Every structure is written in C-alpha cells, then in structure tokens.
Amino acid sequence: MIGITEIEAAAERIAGHVVRTPTVASPGLTALLGVPVTAKLELLQRTGSFKARGATAKLLSLSEAERAAGVVAVSGGNHGIALAVMAAALDVKATVVMPRTAPARSVEIVREAGASVRLTDGMDSAFELVTRLRDEGLTLVHPFDDPVVIAGQGTVGLELAEDVADADEPTDVVVSIGGGGLIAGIAAALAARRPRVRVWGVETEGAQAMSAALKAGGPVPVPLSSLVTTLSAPAVSQLTYDHVSALVEEVLVVPDREAVQGSLDLADHGKVWAEPAAGCLLPAAREVAARVGDGARIGLVVCGGNTTPRELTGWAERFGLL
Structure with missing residues (x-):
C-alpha cells in the first residue's frame, strides 16, 4: 500500500515540473447539485490532466x-x-x-x-x-500499475487536503476511475490527512474494470465499449484494486450519455471545459449527495480537459443532448 511518506516524497520530486492546481468552491455547481461543492481543477494541470x-x-x-x-x-x-x-x-x-x-x-x-x-x-x-x-x-511507464506513478497521482489528494479549510472539509470526494491510479493515490493521501472524508469512485458503462474487480474479488479482464477511452482500462491492477477495496466507499457506474451531459453541465454551471472522464463525476455526485443527505459537502476531482469542441458536440448530438 502507498503511504503518505511516498506521496510527500513524490510531491517534493515533481515540484517545479507540474502545476499546483487550484482547489476552489464552485457556486455554479453548488446551485446545480444543491449541496456545497469544491472542485480540484486538475484539468488546468500541465498537459491538461492529472497524468x-x-x-x-x-x-x-x-x-x-x-x-x-x-x-x-x-x-x-x-x-x-x-x-x-x-x-x-x-x-x-x-x-x-x-x-x-x-x-x-x-x-x-x-x-x-x-x-x-x-x-x-x-x-x-x-x-x-x-x-x-x-x-x-x-x-x-505504466499508467497505473506502478507505486511511483500512484504516489505521483496521490499528490492531487495531498494538495486537496492542504487547500480546504477544516470548516469546508468535504464529507465526500468523487474521483473518476480508469485503471485506478488516481483514486488509489488520492484515497491514500486523504486517509492520512483527512481521514473523515469518504472517497467514491465513478466509471462509465463499458469501462467497468474496477467495479468488476470488486465484484470478483480481484482484477479481471472486462469488455470495453465506452466512448470514454481515457477510462477504458481492460483490467485494473492488483495494486490499484487493493487500495480501492480498502479505502474507497463504493464505485458507481454511469452511462456514457450522462458523462457527456456532465461535461456540458461543467461548462454551463461550473465554467470549466472538461472531458467526459470528468463529466461522469456529476451524475455520480448527485447520487452520493442523495445517499448522504443533510450535511453533504462534495469534492470533485476534475481530472482532465483534453477534448475538443467538435468531439464533445458530436457526442452530445449522438445522445440528443443539443
């Protein structure tokens, strides 16, 4: 398991090479979801994503x-x-x-x-x-089956923990899952720095490697059909599975259509241009907020913004969203 020591070492190593992205309250997303929302804007990272x-x-x-x-x-x-x-x-x-x-x-x-x-x-x-x-x-350089890579991704969670005031601490943080490197690192960081915070994962239908692994009791190959290729890992790793099974509340699965609508809502209400791998956070966050009820405060890790207007418009038209 990756610990806070490894994540802190990664933060020191990459400082000066990557951006310390902002963690901000979002009035627009708060109004949309009906609960206080804080967004970690990793789409402003160098290369357009947490990667x-x-x-x-x-x-x-x-x-x-x-x-x-x-x-x-x-x-x-x-x-x-x-x-x-x-x-x-x-x-x-x-x-x-x-x-x-x-x-x-x-x-x-x-x-x-x-x-x-x-x-x-x-x-x-x-x-x-x-x-x-x-x-x-x-x-x-594996995208997720590497403790050094996971520790690097965990610096997102380290910054989130440092940047939210105690009074504004989210009750629940929602993180997208492909192979699981990001959520593994974030969950490890928050477990050490903000242990009261629950971490939830979200996948899209047809890219369900982690939820399938949790059901099977370990990594298994899955068929891929989601348009969200950035979440489409054919299987998670034992390393990421171990972290998610131990540290993550639950992994939710949303349809591609809702992920695309989420990207449109992030642009309209959150004023950020995000890819569907981040758009899927919004329908999942609605479910989390409904389950938690009164007192819910949601943190969203807006993981990336590498999509073009033509791509997003094409997906939206396919699903009848425009």
Whole structure:
C-alpha cells in the first residue's frame, strides 16, 4: 500500500515540473447539485490532466540506463500526452501505444511532442504491444500499475487536503476511475490527512474494470465499449484494486450519455471545459449527495480537459443532448 511518506516524497520530486492546481468552491455547481461543492481543477494541470504528475514522478525516478533505453507507455489519451510532453522536457525518448479509438487530437498532441506513436485496433491489443516493447528493452511507464506513478497521482489528494479549510472539509470526494491510479493515490493521501472524508469512485458503462474487480474479488479482464477511452482500462491492477477495496466507499457506474451531459453541465454551471472522464463525476455526485443527505459537502476531482469542441458536440448530438 502507498503511504503518505511516498506521496510527500513524490510531491517534493515533481515540484517545479507540474502545476499546483487550484482547489476552489464552485457556486455554479453548488446551485446545480444543491449541496456545497469544491472542485480540484486538475484539468488546468500541465498537459491538461492529472497524468503529468505520475509521469513526471516516474521519469525523475529512472536510472541513467532506463532513461537511455527510452520509455514506452500505453494510453487512451491523457497518459500518452503526459508522458510525451514530460519526456521531451526531460530529454527522454518516448514511444506511446494508443488504440485507434483514442481522440484524434490526443494522438496529434503526442506526435507534436516528439514521441513515436504506435496505433492498435483496441486497448487490449495496445496493452499487448506495450508489453512486447517492454520485453524488447524499452522502459515501461505504466499508467497505473506502478507505486511511483500512484504516489505521483496521490499528490492531487495531498494538495486537496492542504487547500480546504477544516470548516469546508468535504464529507465526500468523487474521483473518476480508469485503471485506478488516481483514486488509489488520492484515497491514500486523504486517509492520512483527512481521514473523515469518504472517497467514491465513478466509471462509465463499458469501462467497468474496477467495479468488476470488486465484484470478483480481484482484477479481471472486462469488455470495453465506452466512448470514454481515457477510462477504458481492460483490467485494473492488483495494486490499484487493493487500495480501492480498502479505502474507497463504493464505485458507481454511469452511462456514457450522462458523462457527456456532465461535461456540458461543467461548462454551463461550473465554467470549466472538461472531458467526459470528468463529466461522469456529476451524475455520480448527485447520487452520493442523495445517499448522504443533510450535511453533504462534495469534492470533485476534475481530472482532465483534453477534448475538443467538435468531439464533445458530436457526442452530445449522438445522445440528443443539443
């Protein structure tokens, strides 16, 4: 299990390389949900998502031999962007394996950063290819099955704990789940710094790796069909499963349609431009607030904003939301 010592060490390591993103009260989202809402705006992070934290922590931990070999990662979008940009900043050669379903703009950004892009037919085959490339000598920077990466993501929770006043402490914090690295790190940080706070996870239908693992008693492969490719891990890891099963209240699952509506609501009411991987927080937060009842105060980790107006409009039109 990742502890607060590892997370504090990661925070010290990545300081100066990443942004300490704001934690703010949101009057618009408070009015929308009917309970006080605090948002951790990780979409303002370097590379547009929290992934820069874990990628930077890992890159800075590598030996000279590992750096010289070059790094490789698998990604539905944000991890690849983070690794490509941060590797370029640290003068490390990077290869990113992505499914063809990844957002076109994400693939473009990875290429523009100077990384080599390898496209596959899906996330399953992307994970298979990245394993082969690791075995051929590249240094793997896994998006979630790595304690250094999880500690890096946990700095989100560390900052959230430090930035909220005791009187404004959320009763419940809602975090999106793909492979589980972000929620594992945040839950570990909050367990140490804000132990009264409950942590809830949220997935989209067709990207239910963590909820399936919790039902099965351990990681299992899952079929992927969600449009939210940034949450579409074919399985969680034992490491992330262990953290979530021990530290997270429950994992909620919402339809893609509601995740897209959540992105529209975040723009309209929260005044932030977020991808559906963050949009899914709002329907989940409504359920959490209803379950908790009087006295609920919600924290939202707005994990990323790497979607284009055309992509979001296209999804909204598909679901009849515009």
